[in-house]
Amino acid sequence: MAAAVRTRAARGARGARSPRRPLMAVAGALIALVFVLPYLIMLIGSFKSRSEILRVPPTYLPEEWLPSNYVDMWSTPETPLPYNLVSTIVISVCATLVVLVVAAPAAYYTARHRFPGRLVFLLLVLVTQMLQPTVLATGLFRQFVTLGINDTWLAMILVNSAFNLSFAVWIMHSFFAAIPRELDEAAALDGASRLQILRRVTMPLVWPGVVTAIIFTFVACWNEFAASLVILTTAENQPLSVALTKFVGQYESAWQYVFGVSIVGIVPVVVLFALIEKRLVAGLTAGAVK
Amino acid sequence: MTTTATRPASRSSDRPRGGRSRWAATARALPWLGPTLLLVAGVVFFPAGYMAWTSFRDLSQFGIDNGPAGLDNYARLLEFTALPRVLLNTVVWVVGVVVVTVLLSLALAQFLDKAFPGRRFVRLTIIVPWAASVVMTTTVVYYGLDPFYGIINAFLVDVGLLDQPYGFTRNAVPAFLTAMGIAVFVSLPFTTYTLLAGLQTIPTDVREAAQMDGAGPWATYRRIILPLLRPALAVATIINIINVFNSLPILAVITGSIPGYNADTTTTLIFKFIRADRQIDTASALSIVNFLIVLAVILVYLKVVKPMRED
Numbered sequence: 001m002a003a004a005v006r007t008r009a010a011r012g013a014r015g016a017r018s019p020r021r022p023l024m025a026v027a028g029a030l031i032a033l034v035f036v037l038p039y040l041i042m043l044i045g046s047f048k049s050r051s052e053i054l055r056v057p058p059t060y061l062p063e064e065w066l067p068s069n070y071v072d073m074w075s076t077p078e079t080p081l082p083y084n085l086v087s088t089i090v091i092s093v094c095a096t097l098v099v100l101v102v103a104a105p106a107a108y109y110t111a112r113h114r115f116p117g118r119l120v121f122l123l124l125v126l127v128t129q130m131l132q133p134t135v136l137a138t139g140l141f142r143q144f145v146t147l148g149i150n151d152t153w154l155a156m157i158l159v160n161s162a163f164n165l166s167f168a169v170w171i172m173h174s175f176f177a178a179i180p181r182e183l184d185e186a187a188a189l190d191g192a193s194r195l196q197i198l199r200r201v202t203m204p205l206v207w208p209g210v211v212t213a214i215i216f217t218f219v220a221c222w223n224e225f226a227a228s229l230v231i232l233t234t235a236e237n238q239p240l241s242v243a244l245t246k247f248v249g250q251y252e253s254a255w256q257y258v259f260g261v262s263i264v265g266i267v268p269v270v271v272l273f274a275l276i277e278k279r280l281v282a283g284l285t286a287g288a289v290k
Numbered sequence: 291m292t293t294t295a296t297r298p299a300s301r302s303s304d305r306p307r308g309g310r311s312r313w314a315a316t317a318r319a320l321p322w323l324g325p326t327l328l329l330v331a332g333v334v335f336f337p338a339g340y341m342a343w344t345s346f347r348d349l350s351q352f353g354i355d356n357g358p359a360g361l362d363n364y365a366r367l368l369e370f371t372a373l374p375r376v377l378l379n380t381v382v383w384v385v386g387v388v389v390v391t392v393l394l395s396l397a398l399a400q401f402l403d404k405a406f407p408g409r410r411f412v413r414l415t416i417i418v419p420w421a422a423s424v425v426m427t428t429t430v431v432y433y434g435l436d437p438f439y440g441i442i443n444a445f446l447v448d449v450g451l452l453d454q455p456y457g458f459t460r461n462a463v464p465a466f467l468t469a470m471g472i473a474v475f476v477s478l479p480f481t482t483y484t485l486l487a488g489l490q491t492i493p494t495d496v497r498e499a500a501q502m503d504g505a506g507p508w509a510t511y512r513r514i515i516l517p518l519l520r521p522a523l524a525v526a527t528i529i530n531i532i533n534v535f536n537s538l539p540i541l542a543v544i545t546g547s548i549p550g551y552n553a554d555t556t557t558t559l560i561f562k563f564i565r566a567d568r569q570i571d572t573a574s575a576l577s578i579v580n581f582l583i584v585l586a587v588i589l590v591y592l593k594v595v596k597p598m599r600e601d
Binding site: 137 | 419429
């Protein structure tokens with residue numbers, strides 16, 4: 001009896017999965033649909049004409065598909081979208097470069113060397129990771145007004161790099177820490193300088209961590225909203241995330257353009273995130289979940 | 291920088307011994323950590339301090355400092371008539387969104403942990419709301435729920451769930467609940483992925499052993515899986531609490547055009563103080579309150595999760 005139960009259970013663990021698999025695939029497809037539905041609505045809406053997207057009752061699919069929306073959207077009266085796109089790109093690219101240059105040495109050194117203050121430093125990094133520009137927006141605004149750099153790209157590059165630094169330090173730190181020291185020592189015995197070791201031996205091994213840090217920082221900067229909202233007041237300086245809110249609450253909105261711009265703003269970052277899918281969690285949770 | 295980097299002799303002092311060499315070891319680390327420290331000090335800690343200082347000053351609407359204000363800014367917060375409602379909203383917002391997110395994510399992670407055709411595709415689609423700008427996601431839902439031309443409203447009517455289009459985004463309470471739904475939606479990806487990572491640390495033989503001992507799937511889950519999932523659950527919950535508490539864009543888009551404060555949390559109220567009322571001093575006082583709440587959550591995180599332990 002016991003043996004019979006056991007074999008049935010054992011078979012159940014492996015065998016019973018197969019008849020349920022098609023059902024699970026259907027459920028999976030439904031889940032996938034729910035997660036992409038808003039973006040499907042966006043995509044379809046971006047091809048509608050202005051009169052059709054405001055029609056009562058609405059149409060599900062465009063009666064007339066207008067790919068020309070993707071050209072016309074750059075000159076909508078609500079906000080100067082070409083400037084907003086340039087702003088978003090400049091701020092995100094610069095902040096990501098700053099993060100990389102600043103975080104990589106810190107991540108390398110803390111992973112490779114024990115020194116008094118190391119844990120304090122790592123704790124500091126961890127705490128800043130959990131702080132967000134939102135909670136400090138008032139202070140940042142005051143600070144930049146006092147310094148005379150409010151409403152500038154520089155201010156937002158500083159904010160974005162400072163608040164994304166900790167993630168980059170953590171993820172690169174964990175990659176550096178995973179490399180056996182013997183590798184460095186062997187290279188040092190062969191007469192390589194520390195910088196050469198970093199470039200030739202360590203860098204290729206930590207490359208996945210670096211890529212993760214770059215992508216994660218870039219996407220976070222790209223989507224940043226709260227600090228930009230109070231610090232960037234000139235329409236031309238604002239990123240896409242802030243610019244798009246100007247369409248909401250206005251009657252007769254040019255929704256088709258909002259969606260066209262959203263698609264342009266979303267597709268690149270989704271592709272980037274998909275590239276680092278497997279490593280997203282490791283960095284964010286700072287090694288607490290392996 | 292380069293001279294420090296190329297000096298191979300520093301290896302011997304990696305393990306500090308005496309008092310002077312200890313300081314020397316820290317000093318040697320500074321060029322490597324300096325830029326990080328500078329950026330964090332200048333753009334995280336300085337504004338925090340400046341904000342605290344501003345919260346005790348009397349600032350004009352144009353940012354002119356009229357001298358010390360004592361606790362006036364905090365007193366003005368307490369006298370703010372909408373404060374009880376805003377505090378209640380904040381609690382409902384954080385607790386509601388985090389609890390629903392975690393429960394749904396537990397189910398989703400459990401589902402995605404099993405093998406089925408197309409699993410990789412489903413996992414990739416879940417990333418989309420994570421990568422996409424929250425403002426953009428919220429904006430399309432706002433449009434979809436418009437009572438006149440909204441496509442989601444029309445769909446709900448067409449399938450018979452509604453008799454006529456409903457103004458989800460027109461009044462404070464339904465708009466707030468709608469915003470909570472969106473907040474859950476955009477929080478699911480991170481939470482699900484964290485829990486999935488947690489599930490993958492549980493060896494399959496642990497599960498199989500439980501099943502062989504005759505435990506049903508529910509008993510296995512509750513007695514074996516859930517306790518082992520605790521670290522991942524703690525991380526996901528605490529990071530979500532901070533994210534949801536700090537969330538601005540969803541409520542800004544959905545309820546921003548509704549007059550009054552019935553759909554505000556402390557976070558969105560700060561931004562109304564700054565942008566609509568130009569009361570930087572009162573905004574600073576409320577920001578300090580928020581900042582202390584976030585610090586308290588971070589302390590809980592450090593205590594519960596212990597992310598600093600080294601293996």
